[in-house]
Amino acid sequence: MNIVEKILARASYRDKVSPDDVIFADIDKVMVHDVSGPGVIKVFDKLKKQGINVDKLWDPSKVWVAEDHFVPSAEKISAENIVKLQNFTKNYGIEKHFKYGMGQYGICHTLSHEEALVLPGEVYVGGDSHTNTTGALGAFACGLGHTDIAYVLLNGKIWFKVPETLYFKLNGKLPDHVMAKDLILKIIGDIGTDGGAYRTMQFGGSGIDEMSVESRLTLCNMTTEAGAKNGIVEPDQKVTDYLTARGANNITLVKGDSDAEYAKVYEYESSEMEPTVAKPFSPENTIVVREAPNVDLDKSYIGSCTGAKYEDLEAAAKILKGRKVKIRTEVLPAAISIYKRAMENGLLKIFLDAGVTVGPPTCGACCGAHMGVLAKDEICISTTNRNFPGRMGHVDSQTYLSSPLVAAASAVTGKITDPRDLN
Amino acid sequence: MIKYERDNIDTDVIIPGQYLKIHDYNELASHAMEGLDPNFHTKVKEGDFILSGKNFGCGSSREHAPIALSHSGIKAVLALSFARIFYRNAVDGAFLLPIEIDENTYQRISEGDEINIDISSNEIKNITKNQTYPMKPFSEIIGKIIEAGGLFKYKPD
Numbered sequence: 001m002n003i004v005e006k007i008l009a010r011a012s013y014r015d016k017v018s019p020d021d022v023i024f025a026d027i028d029k030v031m032v033h034d035v036s037g038p039g040v041i042k043v044f045d046k047l048k049k050q051g052i053n054v055d056k057l058w059d060p061s062k063v064w065v066a067e068d069h070f071v072p073s074a075e076k077i078s079a080e081n082i083v084k085l086q087n088f089t090k091n092y093g094i095e096k097h098f099k100y101g102m103g104q105y106g107i108c109h110t111l112s113h114e115e116a117l118v119l120p121g122e123v124y125v126g127g128d129s130h131t132n133t134t135g136a137l138g139a140f141a142c143g144l145g146h147t148d149i150a151y152v153l154l155n156g157k158i159w160f161k162v163p164e165t166l167y168f169k170l171n172g173k174l175p176d177h178v179m180a181k182d183l184i185l186k187i188i189g190d191i192g193t194d195g196g197a198y199r200t201m202q203f204g205g206s207g208i209d210e211m212s213v214e215s216r217l218t219l220c221n222m223t224t225e226a227g228a229k230n231g232i233v234e235p236d237q238k239v240t241d242y243l244t245a246r247g248a249n250n251i252t253l254v255k256g257d258s259d260a261e262y263a264k265v266y267e268y269e270s271s272e273m274e275p276t277v278a279k280p281f282s283p284e285n286t287i288v289v290r291e292a293p294n295v296d297l298d299k300s301y302i303g304s305c306t307g308a309k310y311e312d313l314e315a316a317a318k319i320l321k322g323r324k325v326k327i328r329t330e331v332l333p334a335a336i337s338i339y340k341r342a343m344e345n346g347l348l349k350i351f352l353d354a355g356v357t358v359g360p361p362t363c364g365a366c367c368g369a370h371m372g373v374l375a376k377d378e379i380c381i382s383t384t385n386r387n388f389p390g391r392m393g394h395v396d397s398q399t400y401l402s403s404p405l406v407a408a409a410s411a412v413t414g415k416i417t418d419p420r421d422l423n
Numbered sequence: 424m425i426k427y428e429r430d431n432i433d434t435d436v437i438i439p440g441q442y443l444k445i446h447d448y449n450e451l452a453s454h455a456m457e458g459l460d461p462n463f464h465t466k467v468k469e470g471d472f473i474l475s476g477k478n479f480g481c482g483s484s485r486e487h488a489p490i491a492l493s494h495s496g497i498k499a500v501l502a503l504s505f506a507r508i509f510y511r512n513a514v515d516g517a518f519l520l521p522i523e524i525d526e527n528t529y530q531r532i533s534e535g536d537e538i539n540i541d542i543s544s545n546e547i548k549n550i551t552k553n554q555t556y557p558m559k560p561f562s563e564i565i566g567k568i569i570e571a572g573g574l575f576k577y578k579p580d
Contacts, residue, residue, distance in 0.1 A: 022564045024579055035443045039486055042446050047575060070444050077444045129484040129508055145486035145512035151574050159564060159579075193431055194478040198507050227481060227506055282431065367440035367483075386482060388435040390458040395439075 002165050002260035003234050004200045007140040011123045019164040019263070024157045028122035028139075032149055033066040033108045034078070036127025037085045039146030040153065047150075057092050058156035064096035064117055065089050066108035069363040071100045074370040106335025106361040109133040109305035112141075113217060114335045116246040120235035121254035125152055130305050130385065132224045136216035137243065138235025138254060143224065163229045164263035165200040166191075170207025172271040177419045179315060180215035181307065181383070181403035182276040183268065184222040189278070189286030191266075196228030199263065203233050207270040213242040214311040221306045222385055225283040275418045277381070278401040281389050289406055292416040299380040300325070300411035301392070302404055303332035303359070304366040307383020310338045312404040317347040319408035319419055320354040326414040330372050332359040356411075368393050381410045425467060426534040430476035432459065434483040434509065438491045451487055452494035469496040472540075474532050476502065479521075480509025486516060493518035499540055501547070501558075503529055514565055517573030522547070523559035531556065542569070 001009060005017050012023035032040055044054045057063060065085060070078035082100075089097040096117070098105040104115065108126060111117060112134040118124045120138030125131065127149040134141035144158070152158050168187065174180070188195070201223040208216065216233045223231030235253045243251055275289040302308060302316050313333060331351050333339040339361065342348050351358050357372075364371035366384040374380055374393030380400070382392065387399035400416060409417040436458030438451060445451055456463035473492070479502035480488060489512050492500065499520035500513070513521045522540060528547065532538065536551040540558070547556045561569060571577035 022562075035485070038444075038446050052575065081444055081446075127484065129482065131484075143484040143508060145484050145508060145516065147486060147512065147516040147574060151515070159574075161562070161564070193481055194504065194506070197478065197504070227478065229507055367443070368435075369440055369443070373441075386433075386435065388433040388458075388482060390439050391435045395436075395458050 002202065002256040002262065003138070003254060004140055004165055004202070004230070004232060005162060006254055006256060007121055007123060008160065008162055017162045019162050021162045022159060023162060024159050025123050026157050027125055027152050028062065029118050029124040030063050030149065030152050031066060031108050031112065031126035031128070031131070033068050033128060034071060034081050034085055035069045036146045036149055037065060037088060038081045040127065040150045041084055041088055043147055043150040054154065057153045060093045060095070063094050063153065064098070064111070065094055066098050066111055067100050067105055068107045068361070069367060070369050071362055072360060100360070104336045106338070107305045107363055109221065110309065110334035110338070113137060113213070113242070114246065114337050116243045116248035119243065119248060119251055120239060121252055125149065125158065129224045130221055132228060132231045133217050133221040133305055135230050135232035136213060136220040137239055138233060140230055140232065142230045163198060163200045165202050166196060167262040167265045168201060168203045169205040169265060169267045170203060170270050171205055171267065172207055172269060173210040174207070174270045174273055177405055178273045178275060179403040179405055180211065180218040183270065183273050184219045185276045185278050185283065185286050185401060186273060187268070188222065188226050188283050189276070191226055193225060193282060193284045194227045196223055196226035198227070198229055201226060201228045201231045202262070203231070207268070208233055209236070212311060213238050214309045217309065218306060222283070225385055275403065275406050277406060277416060278387060280387050280398040280400065283386060283401060289416060289418040292400070294415060295379055297327050297381055297410055297414050297416065298378040299327055299372070299374065300329040300407045301365060301372065301380055301382040301384065302407050303330065303334070303364055304384040305334055306385040307404050307407070308332055308334035308338070310341055312383060313338065313342050313347050316404040316408040317350045319405060319412065319422065320356065321350050323354055323412045325355045325411040327411060329356045329411040330359055331356050332364055332371065333361055335361050365392050367391070374399070381407050381416060383407050424472050424474055424532060424534060424536045424538060425463070426474040426532065427459065428476065431478045431481055432475050433481045434485050434488045437480065437488040438485065443485055443487060448490055448494040451491040455491035455495045464495060467495045467497065470498050471496050472538060473497055473500045474502070474529065475500065476529065477504045479505050481506035484508045484512070486512045489513040489516060489518035501532070514568050515574035520569065524556065528556035
């Protein structure tokens with residue numbers, strides 16, 4: 001069995017599972033946020049009216065709650081959702097609620113690794129599509145809607161069809177100025193936004209051995225954009241070290257068997273990758289930066305679970321050090337812990353000296369919520385994950401998806417810029 | 424029947440991100456398809472259907488997407504294929520039926536056609552054109568959850 005099959009077999013008390021088997025899997029961890037949480041509350045209210053007991057969760061210690069999409073609240077509906085969430089966690093005895101304005105908080109998928117909330121080998125579900133991110137730690141991590149999450153909160157399990165696995169063998173090290181974001185954009189450009197549909201996208205090979213945990217998180221994060229059920233990387237010592245440094249213990253590294261089967265194997269030479277962007281209006285609409293259209297950008301956005309981890313900010317700072325931005329540029333660290341490290345290590349000063357606005361952790365404009373959404377006809381380069389029509393604001397705005405290096409280089413020139421071409 | 428002849432209709436056009444804070448189903452319905460078809464809510468009728476191409480509902484896990492469509496009156500979406508979370512949300516929450524069809528059926532059904540779907544015989548009847556088309560049968564688990572009326576009413580064997 002491959003790693004996903006092994007995790008799902010363990011979680012469903014079977015010796016073996018194969019693709020297309022339908023199982024009910026025990027859930028080890030579950031996450032809700034300020035969008036899926038109020039959705040769950042609404043489902044609970046409906047169930048209560050039908051006479052179903054919703055007084056207790058199956059295990060509040062396995063649940064955590066993030067405030068990320070609409071925080072800090074810009075208007076009263078968002079503020080009321082936060083109050084609802086707060087009452088919910090209080091009533092159900094959920095202790096892990098990361099509240100804005102009260103220490104560590106941030107984007108749910110960032111907290112999952114920053115706070116070591118998910119461990120290798122676990123089955124983790126979240127009420128958000130980018131839950132796939134956390135598969136980089138060697139967990140089965142999968143996004144669900146809020147009805148499914150409500151079911152998990154009450155029953156501790158949920159049905160899955162065991163997915164086929166697409167294996168992406170990455171050979172060698174990425175060149176300087178090329179990031180995991182460029183690689184995953186290239187892959188999505190090749191296989192399309194349904195190229196991974198209903199399947200697992202697993203990444204391995206020497207390219208993964210060479211890669212940091214945070215870069216692997218970027219790869220798995222964007223498997224959602226290929227329609228994948230989950231993304232996963234077999235865990236290694238780097239994952240153990242990363243999680244141990246964040247307070248985890250009792251880490252067991254689950255890996256696939258040597259005779260594991262994959263539906264298809266793709267091979268990529270990491271060393272041949274180039275800075276890449278996805279043009280509007282789809283993540284599959286990719287082109288290498290040096291061939292990108294010569295458009296005048298209005299904005300550069302460095303934020304989100306995809307592109308505002310510590311490593312991402314470090315990359316942007318490398319470019320922005322001693323330079324000035326030519327277009328509106330925002331940096332929104334994805335969690336307070338990252339914000340703090342960026343402050344301690346001088347990154348915030350680099351950003352502010354360059355003219356960047358540094359904002360609080362939030363999903364913000366990535367999903368068109370607030371904190372710098374786009375006006376009609378505005379063009380943005382962004383380290384986020386989707387560029388569908390209206391994704392970051394007005395339906396006639398445009399978003400180019402890129403790595404933090406490219407977003408920072410483009411902020412300096414006002415054009416889509418390969419970081420290698422900066423003076 | 425409302426036909427959108429395109430692939431990859433994503434959750435951002437089905438219900439834009441700015442409305443994710445809203446949990447009033449009727450208000451969500453008033454913004455359904457806003458990113459693609461601002462006239463959707465004036466032309467949709469109770470019991471209506473949407474017909475579209477590949478990878479319908481790709482993108483977000485927002486259950487707001489099937490909710491907004493179902494509370495607009497949409498009973499089923501017929502598409503060449505569906506993105507997984509949209510498909511799952513539609514079934515587990517019992518909001519609407521996601522019906523997979525083949526290319527031939529996709530071509531033969533037109534905007535405005537009156538149709539009936541019979542999931543017991545896996546047939547789509549086009550009353551306007553007096554034609555019958557096949558639909559892809561639901562997998563066993565999906566069929567059972569639909570029959571039960573959603574995941575919470577489904578009793579695993």
